[in-house]
Amino acid sequence: MAAIDIPEVHKFIEAIPPFSGLSLLERKQVLTGVSMLYVRQGQTLVLKEDAATVHLIRRGACEIRTPKGGLVDQIADGECFGVSSVMAQNPDGLQVVAMEDSLVYRFDKARFMEMIEESEAFGLFFEHTQHNRLRKLTRSQNRELSSPALQLSTPIAHIMTRQLIQATPEETVQTIAMRMTEARVSSILVVEEGRLQGIVTDRDLRSRILAVGSSSNALVADIMTASPVTLSPDSLVMQAQTLMSESNIHHLPIVDEEHRAVGMLTAADLLRHQELSPLLLINQIHRQQSVESLVHVCKQWPTLIINLIVTDMKAADVGKVLATVSDNLTRRLIDLALEKFGPAPMAFQFLVFGSQARRDQSLGSDQDNGLMLEREPTEEESRYFAEFSEFVCQGLGLCGIRLCPGNIMASNPEWRKTTAGWQQAFSRWIKSSAPSALLHASIFFDIRCVYDNGKEEGAAVKDLIKSMQLEVSKNSVFLATLTRSALVTKPPLGFFRHFLLESSGEHKHQLDLKHQGLALINDLARLYGLSCQTYRVGTLDRIEQAIREKLISVDTARNLMDAWDKLNGLRLEAQRGHFQATGKASAYLDPKDLSPLERKHLKTTFSIISDVQDVAQQRFLRGYS
Amino acid sequence: MWIALMQRLTAWRLAQQSAKRRWAEWDYLVLDIETSGLDAKQDHIVSVGWVCIHNGVIELDTARHIVLDNAQIGDNVGIHMITDSDVQQYGKRQESVLRYLRHLLKNRVLVVHHAPMELGFLKHAWQTESLPTFSLSWLDTLAIERSKANRAQQPIQDGGFRLDACRERYGLPDYQGHDALTDALATAELLLAQIAYQGKDCRLYDLNQMGGGRARLTCR
Numbered sequence: 001m002a003a004i005d006i007p008e009v010h011k012f013i014e015a016i017p018p019f020s021g022l023s024l025l026e027r028k029q030v031l032t033g034v035s036m037l038y039v040r041q042g043q044t045l046v047l048k049e050d051a052a053t054v055h056l057i058r059r060g061a062c063e064i065r066t067p068k069g070g071l072v073d074q075i076a077d078g079e080c081f082g083v084s085s086v087m088a089q090n091p092d093g094l095q096v097v098a099m100e101d102s103l104v105y106r107f108d109k110a111r112f113m114e115m116i117e118e119s120e121a122f123g124l125f126f127e128h129t130q131h132n133r134l135r136k137l138t139r140s141q142n143r144e145l146s147s148p149a150l151q152l153s154t155p156i157a158h159i160m161t162r163q164l165i166q167a168t169p170e171e172t173v174q175t176i177a178m179r180m181t182e183a184r185v186s187s188i189l190v191v192e193e194g195r196l197q198g199i200v201t202d203r204d205l206r207s208r209i210l211a212v213g214s215s216s217n218a219l220v221a222d223i224m225t226a227s228p229v230t231l232s233p234d235s236l237v238m239q240a241q242t243l244m245s246e247s248n249i250h251h252l253p254i255v256d257e258e259h260r261a262v263g264m265l266t267a268a269d270l271l272r273h274q275e276l277s278p279l280l281l282i283n284q285i286h287r288q289q290s291v292e293s294l295v296h297v298c299k300q301w302p303t304l305i306i307n308l309i310v311t312d313m314k315a316a317d318v319g320k321v322l323a324t325v326s327d328n329l330t331r332r333l334i335d336l337a338l339e340k341f342g343p344a345p346m347a348f349q350f351l352v353f354g355s356q357a358r359r360d361q362s363l364g365s366d367q368d369n370g371l372m373l374e375r376e377p378t379e380e381e382s383r384y385f386a387e388f389s390e391f392v393c394q395g396l397g398l399c400g401i402r403l404c405p406g407n408i409m410a411s412n413p414e415w416r417k418t419t420a421g422w423q424q425a426f427s428r429w430i431k432s433s434a435p436s437a438l439l440h441a442s443i444f445f446d447i448r449c450v451y452d453n454g455k456e457e458g459a460a461v462k463d464l465i466k467s468m469q470l471e472v473s474k475n476s477v478f479l480a481t482l483t484r485s486a487l488v489t490k491p492p493l494g495f496f497r498h499f500l501l502e503s504s505g506e507h508k509h510q511l512d513l514k515h516q517g518l519a520l521i522n523d524l525a526r527l528y529g530l531s532c533q534t535y536r537v538g539t540l541d542r543i544e545q546a547i548r549e550k551l552i553s554v555d556t557a558r559n560l561m562d563a564w565d566k567l568n569g570l571r572l573e574a575q576r577g578h579f580q581a582t583g584k585a586s587a588y589l590d591p592k593d594l595s596p597l598e599r600k601h602l603k604t605t606f607s608i609i610s611d612v613q614d615v616a617q618q619r620f621l622r623g624y625s
Numbered sequence: 626m627w628i629a630l631m632q633r634l635t636a637w638r639l640a641q642q643s644a645k646r647r648w649a650e651w652d653y654l655v656l657d658i659e660t661s662g663l664d665a666k667q668d669h670i671v672s673v674g675w676v677c678i679h680n681g682v683i684e685l686d687t688a689r690h691i692v693l694d695n696a697q698i699g700d701n702v703g704i705h706m707i708t709d710s711d712v713q714q715y716g717k718r719q720e721s722v723l724r725y726l727r728h729l730l731k732n733r734v735l736v737v738h739h740a741p742m743e744l745g746f747l748k749h750a751w752q753t754e755s756l757p758t759f760s761l762s763w764l765d766t767l768a769i770e771r772s773k774a775n776r777a778q779q780p781i782q783d784g785g786f787r788l789d790a791c792r793e794r795y796g797l798p799d800y801q802g803h804d805a806l807t808d809a810l811a812t813a814e815l816l817l818a819q820i821a822y823q824g825k826d827c828r829l830y831d832l833n834q835m836g837g838g839r840a841r842l843t844c845r
Contacts, residue, residue: 007802036813037683040821043821
């Protein structure tokens with residue numbers, strides 16, 4: 001075998017650590033016996049026999065996976081795999097799968113081992129690489145364990161209610177009914193000498209007393225279910241679930257070895273354990289009587305959002321659910337404000353803008369809102385609405401919907417206007433076409449009424465929207481300006497090469513899914529939405545409406561809707577990851593978290609946005625660019 | 626007569642085998658020739674570069690770059706970056722280079738990008754040096770690419786069959802240098818990529834159908 005003297009090979013190798021640290025002679029030595037292969041995307045490389053050696057990716061990207069398919073690492077141009085094969089015969093059985101078509105150098109095993117022994121730095125580098133992979137491997141295996149199956153194997157003791165409502169067999173039905181009502185529970189345990197004798201549920205009171213016309217003086221012993229089905233606290237959630245569904249019961253007393261009642265497990269507890277439901281949260285919101293208790297209830301909100309994301313709910317639906325929760329929270333706060341400050345002196349509408357209006361909120365969305373008043377308020381009435389708005393906005397902030405950094409909130413007097421005032425404001429923005437007006441437009445043109453104390457629900461807002469749309473349709477310069485601003489930011493298509501090259505380095509390239517992706521689609525949809533006859537506020541609704549009004553081709557529109565879904569899903573997932581790790585919701589995508597399929601999709605997604613930007617330019621900028 | 630018959634029988638058997646054997650079971654020599662111009666009759670070979678494929682992988686050890694001693698450089702130095710001093714220092718006699726090539730090609734399939742050109746120069750050189758008649762099988766990565774495009778009914782633009790353009794479609798790196806060796810390596814990588822897209826059961830026979838054939842190099 002002779003030394004390799006191919007300029008292009010040397011040029012590449014000498015820029016790649018740890019090869020860059022070798023002398024020319026050493027490089028020639030380690031290159032001796034190198035072969036080159038082309039691996040098709042999706043193909044798995046078998047690292048056996050001659051191939052059980054170090055490989056260096058010349059061009060392309062590969063994934064390292066466990067035998068079960070768990071992701072260990074993603075590597076690209078200039079990175080090596082097969083390190084553990086050459087150093088320790090690949091005890092973990094790691095596989096290499098090409099994520100892209102890849103051109104790969106395969107080193108000669110013997111030469112490579114020689115170099116590892118000869119050059120300490122060279123050897124250390126690969127030992128470190130191997131160590132790194134092992135660490136990632138452990139992490140990936142841990143993740144494989146935290147499957148839903150684990151949830152089912154939680155011991156009941158962790159989720160049962162320990163505060164027990166009890167009765168004796170000699171008590172009357174009326175007394176226990178009162179006790180149950182007071183404690184807001186639907187069942188009571190019947191206990192004698194410390195032992196569990198029976199259980200009475202709401203259903204028993206209904207079917208064994210009311211339905212048969214028995215007296216409320218009847219004794220508990222007569223109507224209770226004696227010797228009910230029970231479980232011990234160390235049983236698993238799965239056992240409880242099976243037992244309850246087999247016996248068709250919703251209440252399961254938990255007893256210890258001496259048959260003493262130690263807890264109660266209801267179907268609701270099980271449900272809550274599995275996922276916190278949005279309905280439950282909304283119900284709880286409406287039951288709270290103070291901002292403090294609302295804040296307390298809303299502490300569950302992030303958990304709810306995370307549950308929704310984890311259950312793979314569609315991104316658009318997550319947004320709708322969150323909007324429903326925040327709409328209800330807003331209404332509850334308004335009700336509390338009305339209780340505190342007395343009834344409003346006139347009809348008003350509470351408006352929301354931006355993401356809450358579009359119903360695509362996510363973790364950590366901030367609030368954008370305002371008030372629309374029936375008429376100009378007097379000084380005293382102004383003061384009322386100031387206090388009222390302050391209460392609602394601060395309340396929302398405390399409950400987790402962050403205060404708007406741009407101060408677009410009802411608590412800002414500028415955003416408490418009469419219907420005519422709002423109409424003038426919109427008209428001014430549309431006519432001026434100044435950058436600040438466009439900024440406003442992008443927020444305020446997404447508008448929805450969440451509370452109306454007047455007779456005609458939201459009628460004033462509908463008028464406002466109608467006049468706004470009329471104004472837009474008369475002003476094609478405005479649409480052109482809006483288009484131009486919607487096309488200023490381009491999707492980051494050049495991102496991927498960087499990401500691959502720097503994914504393991506210190507300067508990780510990160511992607512802002514919100515501002516570099518979703519916002520671009522929202523802008524495009526708004527553009528189309530505003531040129532439609534019928535106003536829609538959600539991004540997907542707007543695109544659908546544009547199809548209906550034939551402003552956009554069905555294919556283009558579908559692609560764009562898919563792109564929105566895709567990006568929104570990724571954003572939610574990224575936010576969830578960040579939130580669970582740091583307590584903060586960031587829409588930055590950590591490249592390490594992307595699967596190859598996601599990466600490929602994301603590339604396509606960005607090119608779709610770019611395509612639709614071109615289409616929009618054709619449509620709205622003809623004659624203006 | 627008897628020998629000629631045996632040769633034809635051997636050729637026929639080989640052809641039969643090629644119909645069944647996977648491509649990787651064959652050995653290949655990927656060749657690029659730098660010339661002083663495009664006309665094989667007037668112009669001459671300046672340098673040759675090659676690399677071999679064995680067991681389905683490119684063996685970088687086998688890469689060679691040879692400058693011929695009769696190369697007249699003149700104005701073409703800008704194209705292939707070979708200088709008069711290179712020729713004086715490293716130049717080899719065309720005849721010995723061709724004999725060496727013939728030796729290597731005995732058990733290998735010749736691979737080039739745009740066969741008419743390379744074969745034209747080889748044929749002419751064979752005559753110039755009065756070498757004994759030699760038959761070889763060849764594959765043309767350009768022809769393979771063209772058949773692929775035709776099958777997929779994807780018209781390819783002018784210039785789309787240049788080596789760089791073909792490589793770009795397979796995500797292969799952009800090589801800066803354009804000497805015979807780099808182009809031979811570039812062609813070899815392109816062949817691997819083309820084969821990877823044919824699926825894992827690709828046979829030499831299939832590649833031949835797309836862009837290959839047999840050629841006879843004679844002294845006459």
